[in-house]
Amino acid sequence: MLGHASVHWFELAIPLLLVVWLDVFEVSVALIGFIVALGYAPFGLGALPAGVLVDRYGPKRLILCCLAGMSVAFITLAFATSIYAIAVSLLLWGLLASIYHPAGLALISTGVDERGTVFAWHGIAGNLGIALGPFATATLLLVFDWRLVAIALAVPGLLATLYGLRAEFDPTAALEADSTTASSATHETDSPAASSLFESSRTLFASSFVLVFAIVTCVGLYYRGVLTYLPELLNGLPALAAVDPPGELAELSLGDYFYVWVLVAGMGGQYVAGRLTDRIAVSRGVAIVFVVLAVLAVAFLPVSGSGVWLIVLYCGVLGFALFAIEPFYQEAVAVYTPAETRGLSYGYTYLGMFGLGSASIAVGGVLLESVSVRALFGLLAVYALVGAIIAVRLVRRPVVTTATASPNSPDESD
Known part of the structure; x- marks a missing residue:
């Protein structure tokens, strides 16, 4: 939970710093978008080698490297003298941040029995970081230079690293009922890193996982597209510009706090969806949420020209739906892949x-x-x-039956 909160604390602080960098370095929106994409890309591209390392070496040491590395990367932002130096720091952050999700989610999928509930709490921790990162960034920027803010944002990550050095846990607790599965999941010689990565990958993509992968890519395209530019778009809405903050808060960017509200509302979506993964087929849940997200995308322009309270409602529903999809696709990976390739998956x-x-x-x-x-x-x-259509195709695909399968996971082949 500390790791998940820290990753997203850093991740969602970047869009608010983006607004500052536009002014400080006097660059275009297209260029700054490319620079930020350069930082976010390894956050995902590095997940594959990270997953291989998780299957080989286990999650704890990798999570600690992630926490310490992300913190150092944010400290280096404070010393950037050009937008290109910013790009290097963001690239470093993305590489280190890519470690977390394969390590953290593999740990949950093999270490706990009630996956749906734990995914919910894990998601809430992530959303807490998602909400507090922008909130802290927006608030600190009212008082301090952005370089000092970047250093301040690194402190919680360093504290989490110190705590993690003392934490102890059993990463294979949920596999004890099946010693064969547990053995294959924990021995280096049986992992995809030690055997053939190509063969393991080919097996994964010959299964229902190929549809899960396509679904998650659609989620990522929507998630990145809306959250990266939402602070800038909200700050430009006439209804928010018309609200005059008190004199001592004259520099307050109201749109930044509406953005935080989107992320706070996501905590509710994480929890509700996490609980529902034990009760409904994950593919059906994904399809429903995708349809809601499509409607919300179409509704943005009409809502953006309306009053403040309708915008507040819209932001709440958007945040709830955007993050409600996460526990569903995380559980989908767990039920459509074998435990011994969970890190790779x-x-x-x-x-x-x-x-x-x-x-x-x-x-x-x-x-x-x-x-x-x-x-x-x-x-x-x-x-x-597109994501909803793919999720519908997944409905009748059979799940993988392993010792780690959630006790209430529906058999979607029915």
Whole structure:
């Protein structure tokens, strides 16, 4: 939970710093979008090798490297003298951040019995970081220079690293009922890193996992496209610009706090969806949420021209739906893949989510710069509808029966 909160604490602070960098370095939206995409891309692209390392060496040491490395990367931002130095620091952050999800989710999938509930709490921890990172960034920027803010944001990650050095746990507790599965999941010689990565990957993509991977990529494209530019878009809404903060808060960017509200509402979506993964087929849950996200993308422009309270409602529903999909696809990986390739499976998952998904940042920057906001949200709606269609195809695919299968996971082949 500390690791998940820390990863997203850093990740969602970047879009608010993006607004500052636009002014400080006097660059275009398209260029800054490319720079940020360069940082976010390895967050996903590095997940695959990280997943291989998790299967070979276990999750704890990798999570500790992730926490310490991300913190150091953010400290280096404070010493950047150009937008290109910013790009190098973000690239370093992305590489180190890529370790977390394969390691953390593999740990959950093999270490706990009630996966749905734990995914929910794990998701809430992530959303706490997602909400507090931008909130802390926006608030600190009112008082301090952005370079000091970058250093301050690194402190919680360093503290989490110190705690993690003392933490003890059994990463294979949920596999004890099946000694064969546990053995294959914990012995280096049986892992995809030690055997054939190619063969393990081919086996995964010959199964239902190929549909899960496509679904997660659609989630990543929507997630990155909407969250990266939402602070800038919200700050430009006439209804929010018309609200005058008190004199002592005259520099307050109201749109930044509406953005935080989106992320706070996501905590509710994480919890509700996490509980539902034990009760409904994950593919059906994914399809339903995708349809809601498509509707929300189409609704952005009409809502953006309305009053403050309708915008508040919209942001709450968007946050709830955007993060409700996460426990569903995380559980989908767990029920459609064998335990011995779980690290590799989550590696591919976050390659799609944050690696391929980061392409939406670069595309979104070009659309906002050269076309229109309508074009951006139209493309987001397409991503969601494609994801819903793929999820429908997944409904009748059989799940993988292992010792780690959730006790209430529905057999979707029925």
